[in-house]
Amino acid sequence: MSTVTVTFAGRTLHARDGQSVAAVLMAAGVRSWRTTRRGQQPRGLFCGIGACFDCLLTIDGRPAQRACLVPVRDGMILGENGDG
Amino acid sequence: MAEPFRVAVVGAGPAGLAAAVHAADGGLPVVLIDAGARPGGQYWRHPDPALGADERAGHHDWRTFAALRGALQAYVDGGRIRYLARAQVALLDPGPPFLLHLTPATGDAPPVPDVVAATDLILCPGGYDRQLPVPGWDLPGVMAAGGVQALLKGARTRPGNRAVIAGTGPFLLPVAAAFAAAGGKVAAVCEANSPLQWARQAHRAVQAPAKGREALGYIVALARHKIPYHPRTVVTRVLGDSEVRGAVLAKADAAGRALPGTSREVAADLVAFGWGFTPSLELPLAVGAQTRLDVDGSLVAIVDDQQRTGTARVRVAGEATGVGGAALALAEGELAARSLVAEVTGEPLRARGLHRRIGRLRSFAHAMQAAHPIPSGWTHWLTDDTLVCRCEEVPIAVVRNAVENLGAADPRTVRSLTRVGMGWCQGRICASPCARLAADLTGAALTADALEAISRRTFAAPLELSRVARLDAPIAPGEIP
Numbered sequence: 001m002s003t004v005t006v007t008f009a010g011r012t013l014h015a016r017d018g019q020s021v022a023a024v025l026m027a028a029g030v031r032s033w034r035t036t037r038r039g040q041q042p043r044g045l046f047c048g049i050g051a052c053f054d055c056l057l058t059i060d061g062r063p064a065q066r067a068c069l070v071p072v073r074d075g076m077i078l079g080e081n082g083d084g
Numbered sequence: 085m086a087e088p089f090r091v092a093v094v095g096a097g098p099a100g101l102a103a104a105v106h107a108a109d110g111g112l113p114v115v116l117i118d119a120g121a122r123p124g125g126q127y128w129r130h131p132d133p134a135l136g137a138d139e140r141a142g143h144h145d146w147r148t149f150a151a152l153r154g155a156l157q158a159y160v161d162g163g164r165i166r167y168l169a170r171a172q173v174a175l176l177d178p179g180p181p182f183l184l185h186l187t188p189a190t191g192d193a194p195p196v197p198d199v200v201a202a203t204d205l206i207l208c209p210g211g212y213d214r215q216l217p218v219p220g221w222d223l224p225g226v227m228a229a230g231g232v233q234a235l236l237k238g239a240r241t242r243p244g245n246r247a248v249i250a251g252t253g254p255f256l257l258p259v260a261a262a263f264a265a266a267g268g269k270v271a272a273v274c275e276a277n278s279p280l281q282w283a284r285q286a287h288r289a290v291q292a293p294a295k296g297r298e299a300l301g302y303i304v305a306l307a308r309h310k311i312p313y314h315p316r317t318v319v320t321r322v323l324g325d326s327e328v329r330g331a332v333l334a335k336a337d338a339a340g341r342a343l344p345g346t347s348r349e350v351a352a353d354l355v356a357f358g359w360g361f362t363p364s365l366e367l368p369l370a371v372g373a374q375t376r377l378d379v380d381g382s383l384v385a386i387v388d389d390q391q392r393t394g395t396a397r398v399r400v401a402g403e404a405t406g407v408g409g410a411a412l413a414l415a416e417g418e419l420a421a422r423s424l425v426a427e428v429t430g431e432p433l434r435a436r437g438l439h440r441r442i443g444r445l446r447s448f449a450h451a452m453q454a455a456h457p458i459p460s461g462w463t464h465w466l467t468d469d470t471l472v473c474r475c476e477e478v479p480i481a482v483v484r485n486a487v488e489n490l491g492a493a494d495p496r497t498v499r500s501l502t503r504v505g506m507g508w509c510q511g512r513i514c515a516s517p518c519a520r521l522a523a524d525l526t527g528a529a530l531t532a533d534a535l536e537a538i539s540r541r542t543f544a545a546p547l548e549l550s551r552v553a554r555l556d557a558p559i560a561p562g563e564i565p
Contacts, residue, residue, distance in 0.1 A: 002134070016135055017132075017134040017135065018131055018132035018133070018134035018135030018136070018137075018239070019132075019135065019239045019240075019241060020235075020238070020239050022235070023235055023238075023239035023241035026235065026241055026243045027241050027242075031224040031225050031327045031328075032224035032326070032327065036477055038476075038477045039477050041222060041477070042223075042224050042326050042327070043222070043224060043474075044224040044225075045224075045227060045231060045235075045243065046226065046227055046228060046231065046474070046513075047212055047213065047227075047228045047230070047231050047513070048227060048228060048230065048231020048232065048234045048235055049126060049212055049228075049230060049231060049234050050119060050189070051212045051364075051509060051512045051513070052228075052474070052508075052509045052512065052513050053475065053507075053508035053509050053546075054474065054475075054508075054509075056508070059191065059192065060192070062191040062192070064546075065190055065191050065192070066190060068231070068234070069119075069189055069190045070190045070191075070192055071121065071132060071192075073192075
């Protein structure tokens with residue numbers, strides 16, 4: 001097992017290679033990474049298997065990615081997705 | 085156009101893996117398309133080898149999976165199966181030949197062919213947790229029970245320290261056991277129904293002894309980890325401001341309504357809900373497969389004794405024919421492939437044992453569904469501001485208004501008037517509760533037609549606009565398959 005480092009909203013997070021982006025965030029205690037566009041409510045991981053699209057975030061500049069499906073990679077830049 | 089594949093198998097869970105391998109055993113060229121990075125589906129979800137974890141940990145019947153995976157790899161190496169991982173079918177054109185328009189499952193996934201063509205389809209799309217709205221279910225820290233299991237099995241990551249696991253069905257038990265085994269505290273397992281109902285169906289459980297052993301294993305695990313198991317108990321509210329800090333539990337009557345004076349708060353940072361499973365029906369519906377309501381009220385594809393739908397050259401296997409678990413999915417996937425092979429080769433189909441196994445497992449599945457219904461009184465715990473649709477943030481009051489004052493008599497009209505089911509998930513999460521709600525409010529019965537009307541999706545996966553622009557592009561000779 002090797003460790004990787006990613007950046008989330010300016011924070012450096014350490015992760016295990018082979019985790020999903022959602023797993024990395026949850027393991028770091030980050031429970032939400034998006035706000036809804038109507039109620040401005042926080043959202044994070046819900047269905048966990050790619051069906052609900054609640055866990056969307058910007059990954060390496062690409063918006064609206066499902067954090068539960070994307071494997072983490074060293075140096076990834078994870079941002080909050082404001083447009084959900 | 086290059087020669088189409090003889091058969092496209094969609095989904096590499098138990099049903100799809102069995103279908104692909106048995107079709108290849110019969111000599112057919114196969115393309116296997118799956119959204120996952122590794123075969124196995126949700127049931128045999130296992131970690132990326134990079135994680136260095138024991139991939140078998142927490143799994144049942146891993147030997148069956150290992151054998152199927154080995155066979156798949158051999159056929160991939162030999163060129164008989166083309167396996168496209170991390171690919172989703174976004175659009176399915178009627179056939180034969182059927183055109184499957186593909187997209188990478190995520191933005192970072194490697195490119196996949198835009199289109200593959202196939203003469204036959206075996207659709208094994210699986211399913212996901214069924215949900216019911218409850219006040220506070222949109223708070224971070226509320227998850228689908230299957231999502232918790234996926235994190236534990238796939239990433240060896242525990243999404244909380246103290247969990248309440250609620251809903252109905254035998255699946256709550258393995259989730260609780262896995263969470264505890266990973267070092268978490270399970271504050272409560274809340275089963276809305278009564279296990280006595282299970283016992284009444286015991287004569288059917290005896291027909292599936294492996295299931296009985298599995299259940300016994302979970303009961304032992306619950307006892308070992310001192311996990312409180314509460315039958316006839318529901319979560320009526322999830323507590324928290326910006327994230328979960330607890331849940332309100334209440335004893336329930338037979339209809340699932342909270343009994344007065346029985347409410348209590350339990351601290352938790354994770355609340356996991358599962359109310360059985362919802363099959364993914366987008367692709368069967370896209371090719372005109374007929375549907376029915378299963379015992380559990382799920383919309384499922386109608387198949388005959390060879391897994392054939394009413395649409396020529398389309399077979400469906402696994403959860404999409406009725407939620408029944410991995411053993412049934414395996415048997416159906418095998419039957420679908422062997423029936424197709426028999427048809428292509430003109431050899432007789434010898435499947436009496438397979439049919440018997442399917443009949444036995446289906447009977448067990450129906451008994452389980454009957455013992456764990458969605459309680460008819462589930463709407464009693466809703467408050468006016470409870471969201472029905474999480475994506476479009478539509479509260480129950482808006483849905484009620486559409487039915488009671490605007491004349492919406494069916495879920496499709498409710499959707500048109502309220503935007504329920506029109507967001508990112510396209511109703512995958514809220515279609516089932518919305519249809520139940522519309523039926524409840526109008527006093528009508530839930531029907532397959534009503535559910536089907538809000539389960540059709542033009543696109544089965546979201547597409548980038550640049551990919552949409554290529555949908556009509558002429559296909560270069562030799563580009564497919």
